[in-house]
Amino acid sequence: MKKILVKSLSILAVCSLSAGCIKETFPEGATQLSSQVSESSFALEGILRGLPSAMMSTGWSGYFKTYGWHTDFGIGAIHLYTEFMLNDLATMGDEPLYNRFYQSAMNSGQDSRYAVTAFYWDCYYKWIKIANDLVAVVNPETANDVQKGYLGQALAYRAMFYLDLARLYNAKPVTDPYAVGKGYVVADNLKNLTVPIVTESISEDVARNNPRATLEEMYEFILTDLDNAEKYLKDNAFNYTTPSLVAVYGLKARAYLEMGYWAEGAASKQAFENAIANAKLAIESGDRTPLTKAQWQDPVNGFNNGAANNSWIWGQTLSSENQGNIITYTAHISSEASWGYSALSQIGADRKFYESINDSDFRKASWLAPEFVENPNDPAFANVYQFAGGTAGRDNFLKGTSETPPAKPYENIKFRPAQGETSNYNVGNCADHCLMRIEEMYFIIAEATAHTKGLAAGKTELDSFINTYRDPEFHSSANTLENFLVDDLLFQKRIEFWGEGLLIYDYKRVNGGIERGYDGTNQSGQYRFNCKGRSPQWNIVITRGEFQSNFGITDATNNPDPTDMIAPWLE
Numbered sequence: 001m002k003k004i005l006v007k008s009l010s011i012l013a014v015c016s017l018s019a020g021c022i023k024e025t026f027p028e029g030a031t032q033l034s035s036q037v038s039e040s041s042f043a044l045e046g047i048l049r050g051l052p053s054a055m056m057s058t059g060w061s062g063y064f065k066t067y068g069w070h071t072d073f074g075i076g077a078i079h080l081y082t083e084f085m086l087n088d089l090a091t092m093g094d095e096p097l098y099n100r101f102y103q104s105a106m107n108s109g110q111d112s113r114y115a116v117t118a119f120y121w122d123c124y125y126k127w128i129k130i131a132n133d134l135v136a137v138v139n140p141e142t143a144n145d146v147q148k149g150y151l152g153q154a155l156a157y158r159a160m161f162y163l164d165l166a167r168l169y170n171a172k173p174v175t176d177p178y179a180v181g182k183g184y185v186v187a188d189n190l191k192n193l194t195v196p197i198v199t200e201s202i203s204e205d206v207a208r209n210n211p212r213a214t215l216e217e218m219y220e221f222i223l224t225d226l227d228n229a230e231k232y233l234k235d236n237a238f239n240y241t242t243p244s245l246v247a248v249y250g251l252k253a254r255a256y257l258e259m260g261y262w263a264e265g266a267a268s269k270q271a272f273e274n275a276i277a278n279a280k281l282a283i284e285s286g287d288r289t290p291l292t293k294a295q296w297q298d299p300v301n302g303f304n305n306g307a308a309n310n311s312w313i314w315g316q317t318l319s320s321e322n323q324g325n326i327i328t329y330t331a332h333i334s335s336e337a338s339w340g341y342s343a344l345s346q347i348g349a350d351r352k353f354y355e356s357i358n359d360s361d362f363r364k365a366s367w368l369a370p371e372f373v374e375n376p377n378d379p380a381f382a383n384v385y386q387f388a389g390g391t392a393g394r395d396n397f398l399k400g401t402s403e404t405p406p407a408k409p410y411e412n413i414k415f416r417p418a419q420g421e422t423s424n425y426n427v428g429n430c431a432d433h434c435l436m437r438i439e440e441m442y443f444i445i446a447e448a449t450a451h452t453k454g455l456a457a458g459k460t461e462l463d464s465f466i467n468t469y470r471d472p473e474f475h476s477s478a479n480t481l482e483n484f485l486v487d488d489l490l491f492q493k494r495i496e497f498w499g500e501g502l503l504i505y506d507y508k509r510v511n512g513g514i515e516r517g518y519d520g521t522n523q524s525g526q527y528r529f530n531c532k533g534r535s536p537q538w539n540i541v542i543t544r545g546e547f548q549s550n551f552g553i554t555d556a557t558n559n560p561d562p563t564d565m566i567a568p569w570l571e
Helices: 034-039 041-056 063-067 075-083 102-106 115-137 145-169 177-181 215-233 245-262 265-285 329-333 351-355 362-366 370-374 390-399 439-452 455-469 481-496 503-510 544-549
Strands: 089-091 312-316 347-349 433-437 529-531
Touching (some): 041 075, 041 115, 075 115, 115 544, 245 312, 245 433, 245 503, 347 351, 439 455, 455 481, 481 503
16 A cells, blocks of 8 residues: 655645745646736636546546556545445455455555545645635636636635535544444544635645634635625526536535534524525526436436436536546446446445345346346346447446456446447546536435424425435335434435445434445455444545644644454454
């Protein structure tokens, strides 16, 4: 495993277009004077377009060049790193280390010395740097409507980055007996801390002594950005590839839902109510509707093309110029892609998770039933599965080739290669990556309603959504709020958002657990862990590079090392 000693990326994020800083604007080579940029809508647009490219391009963070990482593909990689910390992604191939996110899956090398820990920090603060560069040069008092729109987008991006960071790094208590017995304790001084705030105007001197912001400070900052983004984007037309007014409402809903759990008394209730209000605005202010069964199971456009459905609120696109054949989200998650790691690691659903899904739920066809794998020509499955690549793609996937093994039970077909192309990576890798879908808003309403109006009302909201759009036979049977949150709402979100990178925040918020070790498990031996409630791994550790450059961060204000703090399951 790679250990690191790197310069703080939050310090680098300070150096924007302001006087006295290094003229460093991403992408490199596009540096301009602040006055030039602010006067040119084309220049502003160029900076803004560089941001989604930075979030999706192969090798952009430098980890491929420095360490040879095949997981250096931005936000999608972060989403997979966090997904493999959870319960439901099973690595089933005969060579489990073809899962290049194995450190997350094995809970190894998670302390401040390792590059895998620094990756989150480095990526997010580099992206914040780009957003800050644009915010720094747009004066809303003198800007035209186009320039204000660019400013609104930059603020929405920045708010999303800080919201992700706040939720990843805020240390929540862990009660698992194994972890506690091994000495994992979240000190009281850590429970209210997030990450340092770096703005477009902060000086380098201040940044070098910039402590972790409190929850109150961070969420005030995020919501201020979102309030301003809402103001500047109110007249902008919807486009799923850029932050829109709908996306701003969605981010507010996420933020307020989270606040409801740490705010106290009336403030907590108000936060939950605000989460409901903004989720409803997201639903009502646009034309977004939940994915249909046909869209979900589409072998050409399924979970790879935001333009082919009416569900995506926000997503990122990937061009052939910005991708490598095995360094993309598709190459690591799409089992039907013949060129990628997933064809060998064979990523699928955890067996117990799969078997808990109702047969009446069409989402269950995201993974291959064991009976189908055993007899794929059984007429009972004639209309259940559609495969990318037509008949040839189906046969190559199910039967295997000279280079790829036959498909396994529970293997996923949720994430299709772009255009249904299973053999040409230049085409198949160029899949869109989702950041927000309208379905999330319905779940937020159900969760927040259970806190504000009671268990019965929350159950009604959840039942209504699932019955209408997913499974007509589902009915929440929870008799306590805790059971509702973990056993019903979280479970339905696990089905809905499997592999999409959202779930770590849900698990962490409602105190979900991990059960990968049990009789009959299909999880690879190295990845069989059990944890009662929150995993220590979900309290991400701040990289050593930060507190070597930022004296406001010390060992005493860093999250404890979670490595090997989850109980391995022994048969």
